[in-house]
Amino acid sequence: MTEVVKVKCLRHVYPDKTEVKLCGLDFVVRAKEKVLILGPNGSGKTTLLSHIIGLLKPVEGEVRVLGVDPVKEFNILRKRVGVVFQNVDEQIIGPTVWDDIALAPRNHGLNPQEVREMVENILKEINIWHLKDKIPHYLSGGEKKKVALAGAMVMRPELLIMDEPFDGLDPRSKREIIHLLRKFNQEFGTTIIMANHDVNLVPFIADRVYVISDGMIRLHGSPREIFSRPDILRQAGLEPPLLVELFSELAREGVPVEIPLTLEEARRQLLPLLSPSSP
Numbered sequence: 326m327t328e329v330v331k332v333k334c335l336r337h338v339y340p341d342k343t344e345v346k347l348c349g350l351d352f353v354v355r356a357k358e359k360v361l362i363l364g365p366n367g368s369g370k371t372t373l374l375s376h377i378i379g380l381l382k383p384v385e386g387e388v389r390v391l392g393v394d395p396v397k398e399f400n401i402l403r404k405r406v407g408v409v410f411q412n413v414d415e416q417i418i419g420p421t422v423w424d425d426i427a428l429a430p431r432n433h434g435l436n437p438q439e440v441r442e443m444v445e446n447i448l449k450e451i452n453i454w455h456l457k458d459k460i461p462h463y464l465s466g467g468e469k470k471k472v473a474l475a476g477a478m479v480m481r482p483e484l485l486i487m488d489e490p491f492d493g494l495d496p497r498s499k500r501e502i503i504h505l506l507r508k509f510n511q512e513f514g515t516t517i518i519m520a521n522h523d524v525n526l527v528p529f530i531a532d533r534v535y536v537i538s539d540g541m542i543r544l545h546g547s548p549r550e551i552f553s554r555p556d557i558l559r560q561a562g563l564e565p566p567l568l569v570e571l572f573s574e575l576a577r578e579g580v581p582v583e584i585p586l587t588l589e590e591a592r593r594q595l596l597p598l599l600s601p602s603s604p
């Protein structure tokens with residue numbers, strides 16, 4: 326499958342001389358994948374995403390996005406890459422929700438009729454039509470995330486980048502955003518890269534996961550592969566989900582179980598073992 330993003334051994338130095346290094350494994354994302362970057366606070370997730378977007382230039386290393394250098398081709402990629410930043414307050418700048426979402430298509434020179442159609446479509450797809458005339462400042466956290474997502478998706482980008490998309494959201498809003506991301510991925514084939522530190526969401530949002538910590542890309546694989554290495558997750562400063570802890574402990578003690586990704590998988594494995602007729 327086509328490589329959408331490739332990052333090789335990145336080193337960045339911020340103006341105050343803080344150095345962020347991400348070596349170890351290459352970071353590779355292929356078309357139509359949903360990839361999660363998992364790492365503790367300060368491990369460099371935002372720094373990595375900022376390089377992919379072309380906002381930062383590495384001191385060392387290689388970054389390719391859709392076949393080009395994102396710093397040099399920033400203007401070309403702007404149309405093909407949608408971004409939702411960690412702090413959405415900084416990116417929602419229109420006086421109303423409608424105006425904010427219309428910014429990208431207007432900036433790309435589309436005519437008023439095209440702009441109107443694109444904004445209407447995305448408002449309906451994200452189910453926020455009722456918010457269209459609202460002043461963004463007064464929206465709830467979950468509503469702001471959806472408006473930022475609408476702004477990022479209005480141009481139908483091939484690649485969507487989201488930094489901590491679920492931060493501060495309640496379980497219902499998390500479910501709604503997860504549903505939307507899956508929909509974009511399935512219906513439009515959008516490749517999605519997310520940064521996150523909540524391991525519990527991994528099975529619901531990612532096809533593949535990269536674990537980063539202490540300047541290294543330590544591990545990558547499917548959610549099941551990642552959860553089968555709770556030792557590396559712990560070393561990286563991340564807490565494996567309770568179910569994963571419990572089942573790895575059971576497996577270590579000789580109980581015939583495999584690491585489950587969901588409650589249902591756990592239930593299916595445990596029921597026969599707990600039934601009175603089991604040996």
Ligand SMILES: Nc1ncnc2c1ncn2[C@@H]1O[C@H](COP(=O)(O)OP(=O)(O)OP(=O)(O)O)[C@@H](O)[C@H]1O
Pocket residue numbers: 339340341343344345364365366367368369370371372373522
């Ligand atoms: N503009 C900046 N100037 C100086 N240092 C910075 C800047 N931005 C980030 N850093 C530093 O770079 C390191 C990596 O930060 P980064 O924001 O990439 O981590 P993160 O994994 O996204 O963290 P979090 O999960 O807390 O958002 C941290 O030590 C941070 O203090």
